[in-house]
Amino acid sequence: MMADGTIRQVQDIVEGDRIMGDDSTPRNVSSLARGREEMYRVHPTKGDPFVVNKSHILCLRYSKTTRPRFRHQRGSWTVQHCDAAGQVHVTSFRTEEQARVYEAALPEGPIELSVGQLLQLSEAHRSKMKGYRTAIDFAATAVPFDPWTIGLWLGDGDSSAPIITTTDCEIVDRLLRMTDEFDVVVQPRSDPYRFSICGERPIKGGNPFRNALAREGLLGNKHIPRVFKCNSRATRLSLLAGIIDSDGHCSNGGYDIVQKCKGLAEDIVYVARSLGFASYIHPCRKGCWYDGAYRENDYFRITIYGDGLHELPLACSRKRTAPRRQVKAPLRYGLRLEELGVGDYYGFEIDGNRRFVLGDFTVTHNTSTIKVRPTMSGGVGMSSAKGTDRSRRCRPSPTTWAGTS
Known part of the structure; x- marks a missing residue:
């Protein structure tokens, strides 16, 4: 990198x-x-x-072991650890408290x-x-539009238009709160679950959201632009929250996202890993009934889990997770x-x-x-x-x- x-x-x-x-x-x-x-x-x-x-x-x-061990034969507590040169050491103590203090240090x-x-x-x-893998911090730079809304559109938006489909009232409420800051309005369409994000001034070129999508090459080409992938932690958390609000599902304390587009799936994994979460892609087959026939296609299942998922600024309360209690380092x-x-x-x-x-x-x-x-x-x-x-x-x-x- x-x-x-x-x-x-x-x-x-x-x-x-x-x-x-x-x-x-x-x-x-x-x-x-x-x-x-x-x-x-x-x-x-x-x-x-x-x-x-x-x-x-x-x-x-x-x-290392998760706690000091008591050796009955010796009548002492032991801590096993490895130094920077790869040499393994076992140190003995008379009491458990002494062993825990040593291990913590x-x-x-x-x-x-x-x-x-x-x-x-x-x-x-x-x-x-x-x-092991690690999170990365990037410098904060200006973004062309609200990252949560961009993430929401990447998950449930029309690929060639500033239209978002959702049945969730909490998502609609978040969209309505976003409008004042970015000079846009949210208008329901004939389908009650589809909403257009339009400019406040009905003139040519007056839609900041559509302009941002076009400027970043997103219309007809869903991906995560570098200005969002390599930005501040807050920007990346907000972008990923939008994607999960629209397209994510809770799974064993983490999230599953299923994507048809391989490039977008890879971008989501990049953002998740950059934030310090464990994330992987697995090819899968999914199908549904359409027009009286069952149809299957190839998709990519993204798993995201690890410490800090509760920091995601999700709009959907049902998708929020509690702080992770698992001891194993993800x-x-x-x-x-x-x-x-x-x-x-x-x-x-x-x-x-x-x-x-x-x-x-x-x-x-x-x-x-x-x-x-x-x-x-x-x-x-x-x-x-x-x-x-x-x-x-x-x-x-x-x-x-x-x-x-």
């Missing part, structure tokens, strides 16, 4: 480029790296695989290990090493490594802490990250590796190890 939020293939990175760091600040590319080495495909338990060389440094989190920083170092760990410790995932043999890699050197963000918001290190296959979630900014030695790829049992989530 580039510093402006756009996605670029790794082989297209040049010296002087600025890419997105894990703390939402730019990293400057100071030099490029090319070479051949043992290659591995990293398979997250949730998300899309990517390919790295054996020397590549992975950014990981250690899945442990640093939460990432662990940076090369693929080769990771393979040298015991299976038990490898299984506790988790990859942005962490288990890993499985698949050996690919010798291949070409592309990489670069960056400044700062040398950690940056892939197109799916995975945090990784700058050393020779290479190509990732194109994905339904907007891509990871990379593609498949070249020049792999096929004689080595045909080995049996390509799975080197697996860490469960």
